[in-house]
Amino acid sequence: MTAVATPPARPRALTFGNVWLSVILVAIMFIYPFFFGKTLNFGISTLLFAGFAMSWNILGGWAGQTSLGHAALLGIGAYTMTLLATPERLPPFLASPLAPWWGALVGMVIAVAVAAVWGWLTFRLQGSYFALSTIAVALVIRLIAINSNWTGGAEGLFMPDLPKPFGFDLFDRQVEYWLAFGFVVLTLVITHFIRRSRMGYALQAVREDEDGARALGIDPARMKLLAFMLSAALMALGGSLYALYLQAFEPHTILELPLSIQIALLAIIGGRTTIQGPLIGALVLSIFGEVFRNVFSNANLLIYGVLILLVTLFAPNGIMGLFQRASSKLGTAR
Amino acid sequence: MDEVAVTAFFQTLVQGLLTGGLYALIGTGLSLIFGVMRVINFAHGDFLAIGMFITLALFKAFNLDPYLSLLVAAPLGFGLGYFIQRVVLSKLGDRLGEGSMLATLGLGLIISNTLLLGFGAQPQSINVPYAINTFKFAGVQVSISLLIAGLGTVLVISALNLVLYRTELGRAIRATAQNPLGAELQGVKTSNIQAIVFGMGVSFAAIAGVLLMPLLYTFPTVGENYVTKAFIVTVLGGLGNLPGAVVGGLVLGVIESLGAFYVSNNYRDAYGLIVFLLVLLLRPEGLFGKTVKRV
Numbered sequence: 001m002t003a004v005a006t007p008p009a010r011p012r013a014l015t016f017g018n019v020w021l022s023v024i025l026v027a028i029m030f031i032y033p034f035f036f037g038k039t040l041n042f043g044i045s046t047l048l049f050a051g052f053a054m055s056w057n058i059l060g061g062w063a064g065q066t067s068l069g070h071a072a073l074l075g076i077g078a079y080t081m082t083l084l085a086t087p088e089r090l091p092p093f094l095a096s097p098l099a100p101w102w103g104a105l106v107g108m109v110i111a112v113a114v115a116a117v118w119g120w121l122t123f124r125l126q127g128s129y130f131a132l133s134t135i136a137v138a139l140v141i142r143l144i145a146i147n148s149n150w151t152g153g154a155e156g157l158f159m160p161d162l163p164k165p166f167g168f169d170l171f172d173r174q175v176e177y178w179l180a181f182g183f184v185v186l187t188l189v190i191t192h193f194i195r196r197s198r199m200g201y202a203l204q205a206v207r208e209d210e211d212g213a214r215a216l217g218i219d220p221a222r223m224k225l226l227a228f229m230l231s232a233a234l235m236a237l238g239g240s241l242y243a244l245y246l247q248a249f250e251p252h253t254i255l256e257l258p259l260s261i262q263i264a265l266l267a268i269i270g271g272r273t274t275i276q277g278p279l280i281g282a283l284v285l286s287i288f289g290e291v292f293r294n295v296f297s298n299a300n301l302l303i304y305g306v307l308i309l310l311v312t313l314f315a316p317n318g319i320m321g322l323f324q325r326a327s328s329k330l331g332t333a334r
Numbered sequence: 335m336d337e338v339a340v341t342a343f344f345q346t347l348v349q350g351l352l353t354g355g356l357y358a359l360i361g362t363g364l365s366l367i368f369g370v371m372r373v374i375n376f377a378h379g380d381f382l383a384i385g386m387f388i389t390l391a392l393f394k395a396f397n398l399d400p401y402l403s404l405l406v407a408a409p410l411g412f413g414l415g416y417f418i419q420r421v422v423l424s425k426l427g428d429r430l431g432e433g434s435m436l437a438t439l440g441l442g443l444i445i446s447n448t449l450l451l452g453f454g455a456q457p458q459s460i461n462v463p464y465a466i467n468t469f470k471f472a473g474v475q476v477s478i479s480l481l482i483a484g485l486g487t488v489l490v491i492s493a494l495n496l497v498l499y500r501t502e503l504g505r506a507i508r509a510t511a512q513n514p515l516g517a518e519l520q521g522v523k524t525s526n527i528q529a530i531v532f533g534m535g536v537s538f539a540a541i542a543g544v545l546l547m548p549l550l551y552t553f554p555t556v557g558e559n560y561v562t563k564a565f566i567v568t569v570l571g572g573l574g575n576l577p578g579a580v581v582g583g584l585v586l587g588v589i590e591s592l593g594a595f596y597v598s599n600n601y602r603d604a605y606g607l608i609v610f611l612l613v614l615l616l617r618p619e620g621l622f623g624k625t626v627k628r629v
Contacts, residue, residue, distance in 0.1 A: 066432070066435070121611075121615060122614075122615070124615070125614060125615075125618065127431055127432065127435075128374045128431070128432075128435050129614065129618065131435060132374070132565050132569070132614065133611060133614050133615075135562065135565070136562070136565075136566075136607045136610050136611050136614070137611065139562065139603070139607050140604055140607050140608065140611075143600075143601060143603060143604045143607075146600075147598075147600040147601060257558060258555070258558075261439060261443075265436075265439070265440075268436060296447070296451065297451075298450065298455060299447035299448070299450040299451045300447075301443045301446075301447050302443065302444060302447035302448065302451070304440070304443055305439075305440045305441065305442070305443030305444035305445075305447060306440070306444060307440075308436055308437075308439060308440035308443070309422065309437055309440035309441065309444070311436075312426070312429075312433050312436045312437045312440065313422065313425055313426070313437070316429060316433070
């Protein structure tokens, strides 16, 4: 070892702290319903998946822990909200117009608790081993949902009639669009905030070099656990909105492995080391999916498979990575 | 225990061992690939699905006996695996660890969705009269197809052992697994060896698919169930440990079978998952052996 400080061996992580890109994306999402009011379903599902991908990314991207079991956390949100939306299940003083949102809140708390135990158990595993363990935990949660009575078993649950808080009908697609929009903006703001926070820098350090991070006085296990809990809370919130949107769901649609993989791939294809990557991944893949819907009918994940293969081979930093490489060639990179 | 209970126990045990044999075959392919290449193949279940659908297609088109499909599925699986390693995995270079996980996930999605386009989502099965036959041995009912599947597994794994320990190729494979750089220096073309090994692993999965087809119905995402079984089997035995994969497969088959019979059939898949998590957390090197043994 020489006294000369050596530059980091890895290429500098892509960061794109660019707030303006986020503002532009939010503006596009804001004007969407005014121009495409007839395709609100497409808009809502795209936004929800964008939010899921960004929530996943707090653990999967910023902390670098590839989870293939996040659908379980989404499911916890969806199930808790639907179960607690039935007024008889709530103490009378809570059965107010805000009823469904208590369920969303409880779902978030449960998801955070599950993530805490889950992470505490599995964070000693590295790389692909961690990914394998997340599959197993999520599959166990799925089996419980399928085989329990209170979850509706394999038939799943129906969202009951909901009160209309302040006159908003929660089954109105217009209302649901703005809820999904709010979810995405919240997730985006939180990710921006983390990026500039102590926690954000610590997480990136852990991702790039866990031993190095420890040497700097960062506790990697604690940081990963915090990221997992935050990711879980947002996932569960998104899950409760997804339940509102679906109105009826079963374990098969909301807890299966392909959904977990889909969410992870959105973030990775878009660019997991960036803030807006998962959002862009969700937008691009939704548009692709819509364009090819007639060709591929229900084989909609084919395009995910092709894209993740291309990204892995040719663009390790995802669409945002390509974007940054292009812009740095033009000399406009930050 | 009265006689009925004893017979029921042995019935369950035999059922578990025979199913476990198939898990062992799937797990051996996965473990072989991991042992030599350090790659966890997330598309393994989808290669099994390919084997099943080849059998289905040949049966529908030519009324071909399902077991004769092995002659097509095994070499085709090998070729496919060889090709994938050459065209995709070998291009990942020093990003192989994370990259291979994503690449094989992507390949799996491409395979299952292509099958969906070609064959539709409906579960399909083939109807051969002898497949549902059983015979009684000491009071225990044994399904003929399950027995054939078990024997097939024994044959394939014995053949693999002969190749690994009696041939020059096997020596090269073991050398590549132990020390790729050292093997390369001794004149082993490790890139070719890795492609051969990936081909063998895929071929095993396809063979398992063929052997399963007379027993079950198939659908494009059928591999999903089996890829988790394969992960459990290999982790139980220790990743990259071939004898471990065989024992792991039998253990998983027996645990599932006994659990389903004595506890609850609804949680059949959960027993394996829980054992899997426990082993992953407490003994990541596997149930057997003090250190991670390689091929």
